Amino acid sequence: MRKFVEKLSAVLDHVADLSIRIAGIGLFLMTVFIAWQVFGRFVLNDTPTWTETSSILIMGWFLLLGAAAGIREGNHLSFDVVLFLVNDKAKSVAFTISDFVVIAFGMGMVVYGLQLALKTWPTTIPNLGISGGVAFLALITGGALLVIYSVERLLRRAVGLPTTRFSDKLAEAD
Amino acid sequence: MELLVLFGTFTFLLLIGTPVAFCLGASSFATIAFIGLPPVVVFQRLNSGISVFALMAIPFFIYAGELMVRGDIARRLVALAGGIVGHLRGGLGQVNISASVLFGGISGSAAADATAIGGIMIPQMAERGYGRDYAVSVTVMSSIIALMLPPSHNLIIYSISAGGRLSIADLFTAGIIPGLVLAMSLMLVAWWIARRRGYPTERFPGFGVLAGLLINAVPGLILVAIIFGGVRSGIFTASESSCIAVVYAILVTIFAYRTLSWTAFVEATLNAVRTSSMVLLVIGSAAAFGWLLAYMRVPTALVEALKDVSDNPIIILLMLNVVLLLLGTFMDMSPLIVITTPIFLPVATAYGVDPVHFGIILILNLGIGLCTPPVGAVLFVGCAVGRVSVGQAMRSIVPFYIAAVATLMLVTYMPALSLWLPSLFH
Amino acid sequence: EITLRSSDTHPEGYPTVVAVEAMGEMLEERSDGRICVEVFHSAQLGEEKDTIEQTQLGVIDLNRVSLGPFNNIIEETKVFSLPYIFRSTDHMHAVVDGEVGADILAEFSNHDLVGLAYFDGGSRSFYNSKKPITSVADIEGLKFRVMQSDVFVDMVDALGGNATPLPYGEVYSSIQTGVIDGAENNWPSFESSGHYEVAGYYTLDQHLIVPEVLVMSKTKMESLSAEDQALIRQAAKDAVPVMRDLWAKREKASEEKVRAAGVEIVDDIDKTPFIDAMDVVYEKHVTSDKLKDLVTRIRAVE
Ligand code: NA
Ligand code: NA
DSSP states (O other): OOHHHHHHHHHHHHHHHHHHHHHHHHHHHHHHHHHHHIIIIIIIIIOOOOHHHHHHHHHHHHHHHHHHHHHTTSSSSOOOOHHSOOHHHHHHHHHHHHHHHHHHHHHHHHHHHHHHHHHHHTTTTTTTOGGGGGGHHHHHHHHHHHHHHHHHHHHHHHTOOOOOOHHHHHHHOO | OHHHHHHHHHHHHTTTTTTHHHHHHHHHHHHHHHHTTHHHHHHHHHHHHHGGGGGHHHHHHHHHHHHHHHTTEEEHHHHHHHHEEEEEHHHHHHHHHHHHHHHTTTOOOHHHHHHHHHHHHHHHHHHHTTOOOHHHHHHHHHTTHHSSSOOOHHHHHHHHTSOSSSSSSHHHHHHHHHHHHHHHHHHHHHHHHHHHHTOOOOOOOOOHHHHHHHHHHHHHHHHHHHHHHHHHHSOOOHHHHHHHHHHHHHHHIHHHHHHOOOHHHHHHHHHHHHHHHHHHHHHHHHHHHHHHHHHHTTTHHHHHHHHHHHHOOHHHHHHHHHHHHHHHHHOOOOHHHHHHHHHHHHHHHTOOOOHHHHHHHHHHHHHHHHHSSOOOOOHHHHHHHTTOHHHHHHHHHHHHHHHHHHHHHHHOOOOHHHHHHHTOOO | OOOOOOOEEETTOHHHHHHHHHHHHHHHHHHSSSSSEEOOTTTHHHHHHHEEEEEETSSEEEEEEGGGGGGTTOGGGGGSSSTTSSSHHHHHHHHHHHHHHHHHHGGGGGGGGEEEEEOOOOOOEEEEEEEEOOOOOGGTTTTTEEEEOOHEEEHHHHOOOOEEEEGGGGGHHHHHTSSSSSEEHHHHHHHHHHHTTTEEEEEEEEEEEEOOOEEEHHHHHTTTHHHHHHHHHEEEHHHHHHHHHHHHHHHHHHHHHHTTOOEEEOOEEEEEHHHHTTTHHHHHHHHHHHHHHHHHHHHOOO
């Protein structure tokens, strides 16, 4: 079991690394698009109308990919005061509940994101001409990754492997 | 009952350490299901909450800050501050605070300020015989200045939370004088402690050297001018100016000064993704949470309740400040802005407080919360950088708290401090 | 015992908000207090695109919205957003109160909504900081801020101007600093935004007179008794004159304030060349037979 979880984590290491790099490219692309918008308005005297809408779409992707990877890397802000006061057993129960909550919310993102995408599929996004449903694809993907990474956390905890948290990093730094 | 479900689940999840974004999202999810509304609304709000053009300024400013810190711009600003105020009593303490004023103009993040300035200043201060506790206290408290001076992405979050109808240019301008007042009050405390502890002063380097330091710091200072001038004059929107800041930072650090390697550039990009996606997810989930609060008429009920307590705006503002300070000690800034703005802003405006003025009060107040235990992200960062425990840092931070809270009271009860400067542009 | 939650993006006291509140009072009186309306103003429940979805889902019951966000959902609504489609506000009222208005309102029922009534959105005209516009030639080369919509961008281009999409909140300082030369809007917005302080020339070409709609969630409507449904439909109808009256007053007050500030108003231009310039816009956007037919019918209304 432990072997299997370690293998799974090794695979997910690559997935998370890839997704955070895609997110990084997204942030860079956003920079290029908006810079082009400013350039168009001042220099070409012709403001491109697609830059704003497409940058917003990219932002959705980069933030949901980044946020999902954040679950794995333990980057998310949380309130850890109470956890300092309790023993390891109670802590582990609390973390497990948290992971289930993230799984539930991630599943909500997938299911209801799908519902929204299907409902808005016939509409079009102004200035881009693509389907309005596209706006929800990032939500669905991000939700799926959240579920996968949280299941990984549960498995790791079950077999006694460590899982990272926001507070761990601070403790190390201290 | 519905309110109980919302706040009950939220508090429970918060206490067991669920990430704040999911506390907000999951408690909204549970409450919607409890009321019997279609849960899809939660995810629609989440998606709309993050699909806002003005929000783009957040990743961009964070990105620009990352590039500046890694590309040597921050160190040059510190050197300039050293030349200007190093000869005052408690010299390096004053330098630390002044550097925050300069760096605050290119960073909207208190944590970035504490890391950048603290990383450079604290070792220097320790070497020159300053107590580490003092060095950390000065670093941590002066980093609030970055939140008050433009560009502050927290003011953008506030503008969006207020319904996106407040001028970001006005908010940016409004923060300047309160930010400088805060800097002066902190410098006063730094001077007082330094005198009592007999800390040294630096030699004035002479105007020749100062001119050299100024030239070195020019790229950083130009960025301040681009961002503030661009937004204020209406040439750029806040999001556009933040993007220009990134482009400028890339050009300066990679091409002009060659202070940023390819690896450092990639690291800066990925770090910006990490930090901003955390902040943005919180904003998205808080949009769902805020929608429920509006749907359940919480702000209206709160205004009614407060009207029964008092009809004196002075008392109401004091109460709001106390509540915010308390919340701020327990939670982080951006979630608190998004959660409390829709609730407290209607209260404040009902008592005749200008929304721009209230924004400045809110940011300063929650900024103080970043420096207080138990949950003070900037305090943690400062302690980590300065290698002291939170308990040690507490030894000299209290006088700084007093100065910051005194500034908060001044800002609260003297609206002109915030509103006079923007009024000049109308 | 029935509370209808209604959304509006306008602030408290705005004509549309007051009109829906008035509708609520009528309903309360006529139903002996059984039905009431709660208005969530100032976009408390979200922007129009979002609240439309919420109304379709039955999360909120009533919604006062512009027609713009419907253009991508209900094709017929596009016709009202065409430049110079209406000759005057009276013409617009005649159209929406007549057969065409009823036909388009009926289309909403194919999208989980019930169209209850048309409200006024005012008539939009050009203002700028450079010169009085008295002919199409005067627009040549001027930069105008427009809303994010292909039709509006094409309209400004067709008149020889330069369309610049900008967020509304940036318009004031952008005119002030000369980033753009002007924008376009109705009297109340021209006044309340303070844009008249920086744009001293207003030409009443009335290129857009777009009505707004009050819609209801179809799920909610169908859950009510036939008698209550009739009450709601009637109250919505009766709120229209209230709305038009409030709007006219508001428009007048704004006009007086702007005129008193010394803005030069051009109110006697010959609109024919402006309308002629729109041929390319109509060619590009009025492509389906459905829309062509609607354009003909609207033009035929006296
Ligand atoms: Na700043
Ligand atoms: Na805090």
